[in-house]
Amino acid sequence: MNHTIDSTRETSEARTTEERFVTPATAIRQSNDGSYLIEAEMPGVSKEGIEISVDQNELIITGRRAFPSTDGRVVYREIRRANFRRVFELDGSIDRNRIAARIENGVLRVTLPLAEQVKPRKITVEG
Template identity: 40%
Template structure:
């Protein structure tokens, strides 16, 4: 007898994301630390590096800026929040649910070259952008001998 197995591309994508996170952690140890596993969903994230900063771009569609918390403690930046679940009336017949609701959490150990006092965040069109400015490196200064 043949068994039918449900095809789940999401399962394969989640495995790929975990593998990518592990690979990313090899090159930037301690940069990404998802310590809390008691979450409903994990927003997708891009990390960009410019000459002056790192930029975290996190997909948080349907999450109000008032429902997002960003904390910095001991060099660890934590982004958390919650997306409210959709109200379903008694007359609605829900056929399929794919959108996640509930709490999310991401935590990142910042590199030492980040100016923690100048970190900025903005929320636009369902994307949270956190800018982590790099510390200006001191440049050698020539001293004239008189």
């Protein structure tokens, strides 16, 4: 059964050219000033493999990695041969122009600050 699907996969994938993606394990935090921090685990991905885009109210992060190729035989395999992708829906209060990201040791960190006027402000009472 696997063989049938695998052998026909070449023909169908050639047509659709769909990439294989896996969802990265992610932690989302919010700090006291309201800004968000997304930490997504993408082992094997370096800066060049990262693609981040904002479309309407969606934040899309994609991480591509080169798979270790050995001329040996595979004894045991758990690492998924797929790239990473995740889509987040953005709150209207996030300032898209100031979204920043960096990747270190396979962990992508995206900071999403809030737009200035949305931050909690204290209003002093006159008189």
